[in-house]
Amino acid sequence: MVTCLGDMFYPEVGETIVRLLRRLGVAVDFPAGQTCCGLPLFNSGYHADAAAVARRTVALFEAAEAVVVPSGSCAWMVKHEYPGLMTAPADRAAAERLAGRTHELSQFLVKRLGRRQFHSAVGGQLTYHDSCHLLRGLHESESPRALLRDLAGSEFVELPGGDECCGFGGSFAVRLPEVSAAILDKKLTQVEATGADCVVACDAGCLMQMRGGLSRRGSRVRAVHLAEVLGDAR
Amino acid sequence: MTTRAEFLARIRAEMGRAPGLFAAEVSVRPTRPRERLALLRRELSERWREDLERFGQEFERVGGVLHRVSAAAQVPDAIARIAAERGARRVVAWHGDALGLDVAAPLAAHGLQASAAPAAEVDADERGRRRALAADADLGVTGVDLAIAETGTLVVVSGAGRPRSASLLPPCHVAVFDRDALVTSLLQAGLALEAWHDGPPPAGRGASINFITGPSRTADIELTLTRGVHGPKEVHAVFVEQGLGPRRG
C-alpha cells in the first residue's frame, strides 16, 4: 500500500521500499487503483465516506498474502479502524482478514521477515521520531530502533521527546496551523540539539511536517523515511 | 426543584438504554472486616520494625520528622524539645484517654501552656473558646489511628477528645504513636476503613477521618514548593517503642 501522501509526494520512498523488499527475496505486487486508506476522512468525522473508501481498499487487497505500508498512521487505520467501520458482517470479516495481514514497514522487516541488519545508505548520525499512530496506536517502538541501531555505517542517537507529537495531525496542521507550527518548532529544536544529520520517521505525514519545517529553517538536518536509510542487507 | 425520585428515574431511564462498555466488577469487600482487621494487626505485629523503618523513610521524604522514645513517659520530653526548638509556648492536645497518655500536666511542668481537649460534649460557647485556643496555639498534639508505611501517612479519626483542629490549626503538628498503628500498605488502610465503618459508629466517634501525608503544601505559584499554606508547616511523629497506654476512640 503506497498511501496517498507516498504516492503523490514521496514516490521515491515507495520505489526504494519495493527494491529493498525484492532484494530480501519478497515478491512485490502493487494492486492498481489505490487511492488512500481514508484516514483523513475518518479523523475529520466523515465516517460514511471513510467506510466506502475502506470497503474499496479491502477489496483491492483481498488477494494479498501480506500488505506492507510505509506509514504507521495508514497501517493503524487499516488494522484498527477498518473492521469497526463495516456494518455488514461479511465486510467486517474481510476487513479483519486484511487487518491481520497488514504491517507497517519496520514491523514487516523485523517481525515478519526477521531481518534487522542492514548497511546504512546514509552514514553519519541518525535519530528517530516516534510517529504517534505507530507508537501508541500499533504499540511499536522497538522495530524501527532495532533497525537503526544495527545499521552498519551510521550511528544512532535517541531523540529526547521523541515520543512527542510533531504537530502534523492531518487536517489539524491547516485548521490550527499556528499551534501545529509551534509544536513542530519544539520538535525540530530537539532534533537539532541531538547533533544528528538525519531524523528518521516511519510516517509520511510526520515527514511532510518535519521536512517542511527543517527546510524553512534552512537546517542542515534532513528528515528521511526509514526506507531511505536502509541499504543492502548484511 | 428536582426530587430524589425524579432524579433517580432519569438515571434509570438512561441506564436502560445503555448496555455498558465491557464486563466489569467492583472490588470485593471483606465480609467481616473487623475480624479481618484484627487478624491483619496480629500479622503485622510480627513486622513492625520493617514497617517502622519504611514509614520513617517515606515520612521524611514528604517532609516529616520522626522521633523515637522508649517509653510513653518520655513523650512529653520529646514534645517539649520540639517546642523549644521552635520557640513554641502554647500547646493544644487530644485528651489523655485518646492519646494513651496525659501530656497536658507534664508539658505544663516544662513551662508550656498546654490544654487538653475535653472528653465529652461541651456547649457552643466553650467550643468557640477552644477553637480560639487552637488557632492561637503554636503546637498541636494528636494520636495516630494508622501509620501507613508505604506512603508515610498518619491517619487520624476525629471524635470526643480528638479534635480536628489539633492537627490543623497550629503551625506544628506532633503525632504520637506506637507499633499498633503501623500498617504496611495503602490497600490495608482500605481494610481499616471498611472495619471502622462496619456497624454503628462507637460512642464518641467523630465525623472526620484524615490521611495526613506530610506538612501542608502548595506549588501554585510558578510551581515553587512552599509549606504551611493553611495547615501545619511541620509534622513530627513520635514513636513509642514500649507502647502507649490503652486508648479510647
Next chain:
Amino acid sequence: MSETPPPTPLRERARQALQDTFLHEALTIATTKFIGLRREAFGEFPDGEALRDRARAIKEATLQHLDQHLERLIDNVERRGGQVHYATTPEDACRTVLDIAKRTGARLAVKSKSMATEEIHLNTALQAAGVTPLETDLGEYIIQLAHERPSHIIAPAIHKTKGQVAELFARELGREIEPDPEVLTRIARAELREKFLIADMGISGANFGVADTGTIVLVTNEGNGRMVTSLPRVHVAVMGVEKVIPSMTDLAVFLAILAKSATGQKLSVYTSLVNGPRRGGELEGPEEFHLVLLDNGRIRQIAGPLREALSCLRCGACLNVCPVYRQIGGHAYGYTYPGPIGILLTAMLNGPASVKDLAHASSLCGACADACPVRIDIPRMLIELRRSVVERRIAPWPERVVFGVFGRLLRRPALYRLAARAGRVLQRPFVRRGAIRRLPLFFGGWTRTRDLPPIAARTFQERWAQLAREDHR
C-alpha cells in the same frame, strides 16, 4: 444551561496564547515537571498498571448499577444526619446553595477548590445574592483576585508569574509585596486563616462519594479542604453524580493512583473523609452537612457517546502531556474545563455543537489516553464528536464541500489520478527550487511557517509499470 461561548474564534485565541512568552515558559516548565513527576511515581510503582485497570473497571462497573450506588450513598448520607439535594441544571445547583445560605443567614462562604462549582458558575450566583464567596485554594484565590478562570484543572494559576501574583496581592492589601512565593504564601495563609474562622458556610466539591458509608472524600494539599469542612457551621459539597464509588476498598484503589497521576505524589497531603455533620463530643464540624448531586449533562451520557468520560478523576494528567495544551494553555480553550478531557466535558455540559472547533484542537496523538489513570480513550471520543458535528451539518460548508469532493475522488481512481495531474499543473507557479513556499487561501496556513513538497513529476502509480518490469529483467 450552557456556558456562554467565547467571543473570539478558537484559532484567534490560540494565536494570542502562542504570543504570550511568559505563558509559554510557564506551561513548558509546569507540564514538563508534572510529566517527570508522574513518570517517576509510576516508575517505582510496579502495581500501577494493574491498579489502573482495576480503577477503570470499577468506574465502568459502578455506572452499570449507578442508580443502586447512588441510592445507597443518599441513604447513608441521610442516616448520618446529612441532607441530599438533586440538581439537574447549574441553575438548580446554584439555587439550592443560595437557599441554604439564605436559610442559615450565611454572608461569607469559604470555598475549597471545586471544578464542579466552577462549572455551575456558583461564585457569580453567590455574589449576586449578597453572599461573599472566598476561594481558599492558593491558586484559586489568586485567580479570584485577578477575576480570571482556572487555566489548569489542578494548578489553576499556573499561567501567572510571581510578579503578577505579588501585584494582585498588593492591590488587594494596599501595600508593597515582595514577589517571593514563600512571602506570598505566608500572606495568603494569614489573610485566609482569619476568614476560615469567621465564615458561615464552607463549600467544597468531592473527589469521591462512597456509597457503602455515605462518605464524601476530598483530596487536597493545602489544608483548606479540612478547614472548609470543619470550621464553618454549614458545609455544602457539590458533587457530580459520576463521582460515586461503591466501597472503601474501591476508594483505596483510586487513592493509590490519583495523586500519582496528578502530581507524582504517593498521596496528596490531605485525604479527608467527611461522614456528615459534627457528632456529639466533637469540638469542630459543621452543624449541617449538605450534598448537592449534580447532573448538568452527565446523566445523558450514561447512554451517550461520552460515557467513558464519566470515569474522569480530574487529575489533569492529560493536560500535562497534550501537545496542544502545552502550547496554548487553559484559557484558550474558552470554557471551564481545558485540555483533552476538557473538550469532552465541554461537549457533555453544553452539547456537541459547542465543540465544533474545539474537537479539532487535537492532533489525535494519543498521549492523553496513555497518561489517563483510568485509560479513557479521549482521541476516540474526539473523533466521535467530529463525526457528530459532520452529521448534524454544523461543520462549515466550505469544509463539507472540500471533504465531499475528496471523499468522491478517493473512490474513483481515474478521477484521483486526474486530480494529481491537474494538481501538478496548478502548482507550477508556486514551486521554487523544488519546494512550495507560498500558497494562497486556506493552504497559506501551512506555508506561512513550513515548506511543502510539490506533487511529484511522476507519482508512484505512474512509476509502477517501470518498477514492475525491473523485477522481470
